[in-house]
Amino acid sequence: MSEAALLFENRDGVAWLTMNRPEAMNSISLEMITLYEEYLEQILGDECIKVVVISGAGKAFCAGADLKQVLDSLDVPPGKPDFLDRLCDRVLNPLRDFPKPVIAALNGITMAGGLETAMCADLVVAAESARIGDAHANFGVYPGAGGAAVLPRIVPHNVAKYLLFTGRTLSAQEMKNYGFVNEVVADGELQEAAQALALHIAEKSPIALRRMKSVANAAADKTRDDALRHEMYEFRKHQRSWDMQEGLAAFAEKRKPRFQGR
Template sequence: MSEAVSFEVRGRVGWITLMRPQARNAISKDMALAMAAQLREWRQDDAVRVVAVTATGPAFCAGADLKASGTPGPGEPDLLDTLVAFFDTLRAFPKPTIAAVNGLAIAGGLETVLACDFVIAAQSARFGDAHSNFGVFPGGGGAAVLPRKIPLNIAKYLLYTGESLPAADMKQYGLVAEVVADEELVARVQAIGDKLATKSPLVLRKMKKVADEAADKPLADALRHELLELRNHQRSYDITEGLRAFAEKRTPEFKGY
C-alpha cells in the first residue's frame, strides 16, 4: 500500500497522497479501503485538525482502477462499494478537508474533489466527469453533487460531453477557491492548513455541519440551526478562551471543547 498511497502528518495537517503516477493515480479497492481507514483514524486524533488530499505526477486522479477491479467473493464488497464508502467517509469527515489538485481530476478523481470542503488547484489542473466517454454511470457524486457545486448548465456540459475544463475556468464557476503555480501547490495548501489549525476546531466543526446541511433546508430552518449551535457554543471553553484572548490582546489557545 505504501507504493500506492501515502499518509503523513505535517504539523497538524494530515496529507493523503496518491502515488500511482504510472496509472494516473487510479484508485484501487485496496487504496479506497486504506484511505477510508486512515480518515477514520484521523477523525479521532486531536493532533490532526485538517486533511489535504493530493497526488504525484501529472494527474490528480483518473478515477477508479477498473482494470484491477476483479470479482469479489460471496458477501465481499466490490470496487464500487469501497469507493463509495471512501467518498462518504471523506464527505462526512468533521474536520476541514482540502483537495490539492495537481493535475487531471476526472471521474472518481472529480468525485474525490467534490467530497472535500474546498479546492486549491495547480495551474495545470483540469476537471471533468468523463463517465459518458466510456458508457459508465457516475456513482460517487458526479451527477448528484457536481450540479450543487457549479452552475447546472456547466455541470451538464461536463457530464454529457465528457470534456474537461482548466482550473481557471473552474475557479470562475465556483468549484476552485484558488489557482496557484504548480510548484507552489503543496506549500500553499500546507500554509492554509496551518492557518486553519490555529482556529477553534469546535467552531470549524460546527460551521461545517451547519453549512453542509443548509442547502437542504429552508432559510428559516437553516438560520434556526445556526442559532441553536451558537447557543450551545456559548457554553464552550473555546469561546471563553477566544474572548479572553481578544481582551488580553494575545493569541488564543483553543482546545476544541
C-alpha cells in the first residue's frame, strides 16, 4: 500500500478516499489535508465519478486531527491559513456541500475530527465494531468543525451533549438507533456494502441528486414555507432538464433511463 496519507481510487465511477495513517489512527495531517484538497477538486471535475466514499486504513476511521501539527500551525504568520483554517475551509466545508453524494464508511474508531469528517457525509455505513464519539473533552480541546454546532442537528440534543461532555464513544448500532448511522454491517463486509450503496446511488440522475442535496441541506435553516419555495424553485428548473425528460420517457417505454446529468 502507498505511504501517502490519503489514497484515491476510482472503483467503477465511485471515488474511494482512504485515510492512510493507520499507525496514528488516521489522524488528520497537513499532508492529508493537501491531498484532500487535490483529490476533491479532481473528483468534482470528473463527470465519470458519481459518488464519493471516505474510509480509513487499519483499525480506525479517524481519531481526529494530529494535535502536534495543530499546535505547530499556531505560529503561522498573520494572515496565513493555519491547520484548522485549511481543514475546515478547504476540506470539511466543501465536503458538506459537495455536489456529489458522499458516503462515510466507518471501519473503526471515529472520534473528534473523525466524527466531524463523518458528519460531512450524506450517508454513513459502519462496521459492527466501530466506536463513535467526540472525545475533545478528554484532552481539554474544543471542537471547531461541527462537533458542538452540527452534531445536535443529526442526533437528539441529549445524545450530542452526552458525547460532547463525557468524551465517551457509542457503538455503531447505538448511533444507528440515534439516526447518525444508516447501515451497520459485519466488519468484513463494510467495503462491499459501501460500494454497493454507492453504485445504487450512481444509477440515479446526477443533476436531480445535486438539487435534492442542495434543498435538503438548506431546509433545516429555513422556515417550512421558505424550504418549500426553495424546493419549488429547484423543481421548476429541473422540469426543463434533459434527465427529467429522459426519466419520464424511460418510464413510458419501460426501459432503464440513461441519465446524462443535464
